[in-house]
Amino acid sequence: xxxxxxxxxxxxxxxxxxxxxxxxxxxxxxxxxxxxxxxxxxxxxxxxxxxxxxxxxxxxxxxxxxxxxxxxxxxxxxxxxxxxxxxxxxxxxxxxxxxxxxxxxxxxxxxxxxxxxxxxxxxxxxxxxxxxxxxxxxxxxxxxxxxxxxxxxxxxxxxxxxxxxxxxxxxxxxxxxxxxxxxxxxxxxxxxxxxxxxxxxxxxxxxxxxxxxxxxxxxxxxxxxxxxxxxxxxxxxxxxxxxxxxxxxxxxxxxxxxxxxxxxxxxxxxxxxxxxxxxxxxxxxxxxxxxxxxxxxxxxxxxxxxxxxxxxxxxxxxxxxxxxxxxxxxxxxxxxxxxxxxxxxxxxxxxxxxxxxxxxxxxxxxxxxxxxxxxxxxxxxxxxxxxxxxxxxxxxxxxxxxxxxxxxxxxxxxxxxxxxxxxxxxxxxxxxxxxxxxxxxxxxxxxxxxxxxxxxxxxxxxxxxxxxxxxxxxxxxxxxxxxxxxxxxxxxxxxxxxxxxxxxxxxxxxxxxxxxxxxxxxx
Numbered sequence: 001x002x003x004x005x006x007x008x009x010x011x012x013x014x015x016x017x018x019x020x021x022x023x024x025x026x027x028x029x030x031x032x033x034x035x036x037x038x039x040x041x042x043x044x045x046x047x048x049x050x051x052x053x054x055x056x057x058x059x060x061x062x063x064x065x066x067x068x069x070x071x072x073x074x075x076x077x078x079x080x081x082x083x084x085x086x087x088x089x090x091x092x093x094x095x096x097x098x099x100x101x102x103x104x105x106x107x108x109x110x111x112x113x114x115x116x117x118x119x120x121x122x123x124x125x126x127x128x129x130x131x132x133x134x135x136x137x138x139x140x141x142x143x144x145x146x147x148x149x150x151x152x153x154x155x156x157x158x159x160x161x162x163x164x165x166x167x168x169x170x171x172x173x174x175x176x177x178x179x180x181x182x183x184x185x186x187x188x189x190x191x192x193x194x195x196x197x198x199x200x201x202x203x204x205x206x207x208x209x210x211x212x213x214x215x216x217x218x219x220x221x222x223x224x225x226x227x228x229x230x231x232x233x234x235x236x237x238x239x240x241x242x243x244x245x246x247x248x249x250x251x252x253x254x255x256x257x258x259x260x261x262x263x264x265x266x267x268x269x270x271x272x273x274x275x276x277x278x279x280x281x282x283x284x285x286x287x288x289x290x291x292x293x294x295x296x297x298x299x300x301x302x303x304x305x306x307x308x309x310x311x312x313x314x315x316x317x318x319x320x321x322x323x324x325x326x327x328x329x330x331x332x333x334x335x336x337x338x339x340x341x342x343x344x345x346x347x348x349x350x351x352x353x354x355x356x357x358x359x360x361x362x363x364x365x366x367x368x369x370x371x372x373x374x375x376x377x378x379x380x381x382x383x384x385x386x387x388x389x390x391x392x393x394x395x396x397x398x399x400x401x402x403x404x405x406x407x408x409x410x411x412x413x414x415x416x417x418x419x420x421x422x423x424x425x426x427x428x429x430x431x432x433x434x435x436x437x438x439x440x441x442x443x444x445x446x447x448x449x450x451x452x453x454x455x456x457x458x459x460x461x462x463x464x465x466x467x468x469x470x471x472x473x474x475x476x477x478x479x480x481x482x483x484x485x486x487x488x489x490x491x492x493x494x495x496x497x498x499x500x501x502x503x504x505x506x507x508x509x510x511x512x513x514x515x516x517x518x519x520x521x522x523x
Contacts, residue, residue: 015039020068190219368400371515387416408435419490429488434479440523445476448516
């Protein structure tokens with residue numbers, strides 16, 4: 001039964017592992033492809049044996065019984081065995097290489113199994129017990145352990161009192177009682193430098209009373225002098241402290257006076273700013289009134305010029321007709337030419353004025369009545385330089401309205417910034433203006449306002465800021481002058497971000513102001 005069982009199990013096994021040295025390898029057990037021993041032998045239909053194609057259990061059984069040398073042959077093992085027995089032999093072979101068990105202590109010796117026991121008994125890294133404290137230590141570190149760490153190692157008293165068998169852990173207690181321990185004279189703090197054994201110190205103290213009395217007198221006198229010097233120093237420190245306290249109190253009063261003065265200055269500056277803003281608004285109002293007055297004068301003058309031109313054209317036409325009919329001989333060809341040239345110059349001037357009037361009319365016609373302002377600011381860099389130089393600090397947009405009879409508004413921009421944004425940002429503000437229909441509108445102005453810098457590149461990165469007016473602010477009360485104080489964002493956008501191709505193209509920027517008109521009831 002045992003042989004039958006071995007036959008069945010072997011028929012199912014693979015080729016044994018490893019690459020042993022064969023005693024005699026028959027050619028029947030060599031692969032015809034790789035010329036090495038057959039592994040997991042298979043057989044072709046024509047009878048050739050290979051390491052693949054299909055299983056050849058018979059060949060595998062025969063190959064497993066081939067004689068091989070022990071894997072530790074180079075270390076001295078002379079035994080041979082069947083290949084299938086090699087793995088089991090290797091587990092118990094005396095010539096197998098093994099590592100020293102004290103490798104964690106630092107030993108790197110690798111020996112054979114049969115020599116391991118002898119090595120362990122002599123290994124310099126083996127663990128042993130200290131003969132004095134019974135602590136486990138490494139053999140080659142025994143001297144270091146006994147010389148420095150062993151608590152029970154016997155040592156001699158360092159004061160040479162005769163004790164030579166003291167345990168290291170008891171040395172400190174012994175030094176407190178050692179008759180030969182070094183001691184100092186009790187008058188050492190007064191200047192006595194004697195030291196020695198306790199017996200010698202006692203003898204010295206008994207024999208040196210006069211010397212010690214003299215030292216005590218000198219020490220006492222020196223102490224009194226030091227005390228007087230310290231007292232004088234303390235007095236000086238107190239006087240300096242008193243003087244410094246007076247200086248601090250005086251400085252605090254001066255600081256308080258400066259603080260009050262600064263607060264008054266702040267109020268004055270605030271009043272000046274408010275007055276300046278009011279004066280600026282008045283100047284703008286006057287400028288616009290002058291512009292309107294100038295526009296009326298221009299219109300009246302243009303009408304007079306047109307009327308004169310029409311009269312002159314009628315006169316010239318009549319003269320030409322008379323000339324053609326042989327009438328008034330006083331209208332010579334030279335006079336007619338000069339008159340025509342004069343009228344052509346007049347017509348040219350009138351054309352220029354008509355272009356100006358047409359431009360102003362276009363601006364008026366471009367006014368928005370849906371609460372949206374689209375403001376195109378050209379020549380950005382020149383206008384910013386003018387703002388930096390103080391020539392034109394801010395720009396106003398054209399007016400726009402929430403409806404035909406609604407609120408009148410405009411935008412105000414500081415290209416070089418205002419307040420906190422001066423020199424670093426563009427400041428943008430919203431302004432409520434005095435309109436023709438303010439008496440019919442609800443006040444204060446409470447509509448949500450959104451201010452935007454438009455993206456000219458992709459149209460997806462518009463910068464915006466929105467706010468809802470504070471009803472208590474004078475900026476949103478019913479205007480009593482041409483326009484209220486502007487309200488908005490001093491740090492709307494930094495120059496660094498603004499002056500990129502996203503927002504500045506062809507030296508032009510676009511600003512959009514949108515006022516929410518949903519809840520406004522028309523008058």
